[in-house]
Amino acid sequence: MNRWLSGVLVVLAAACGGGGDPAPGPLKHTVQDMYIASVPVELKGSVVSTKQEYDIAQMEQAKVESDLSQVKTQLQIAKNEDQSADLRIKSAKAEEAAALKSADLNKQEAAKRNLFAAEQGKKATKAKLSWHKADQAYLEKQLRFRQHDAYAKEASWQLEKARVARNNNIRPEGFDYNAFETQAIQRRDAASRARLNADRLRGDAESKKRDYERADMEAKNASVPY
Secondary structure (H helix, E strand, O other): OOHHHHHHHHHHHHHHHOOOOOOOOOOOOOOOHHHHOOOOHHHOHHHHHHHHHHHHHHHHHHHHHHHHHHHHHHHHHHHHHHHHHHHHHHHHHHHHHHHHHHOOHHHHHHHHHHHHHHHHHHHHHHHHHHHHHHHHHHHHHHHHHHHHHHHHHHHHHHHHHHHHHHHOOOOOOOOOHHHHHHHHHHHHHHHHHHHHHHHHHHHHHHHHHHHHHHHHHHHHHOOOOO
């Protein structure tokens, strides 16, 4: 990927992430593979292992992106279900009002049960909506962590390439080994902070999921689908 396109993608990612939590940008210090291509493979073991860690981090990021996309779809479905629940309550109230006018106790009792079931269904859809909102907020922070983590792993990989270059007297133009060390530390610290931010929201999402599960069970016990 050329530098211009990389820069554009970073700007777009930052815009999607919001001004308060911008997406991380690409690394400033890198070592092109061609510079250390002549170094024997047995001297580049750390380069291979850190590259594997970087590849895994990218796959983990892709997984969270997929999860986030699914949650956004589930959230939209939950919104539709919540709106439908409002209509069911409205219909159940109209049914109850008509039953009260009829003086038919059987109809009144059935209408009360239907209204109760509709209200329980509304509680369940509201709880599901709250859960998916919390889950989306968590996954957005988790994605931000995975982005930082991928760059941190890449920085470690680049540091190992820089170490191999230094140890074999390879000095590309502008090469500064200390800059690679600093970059790796900064990226690792940024990933650690991002992980903490995500972990803070994990508990809220899990709690709201449990709330939904309880509400869902109560709605099902009311015997009317919602």
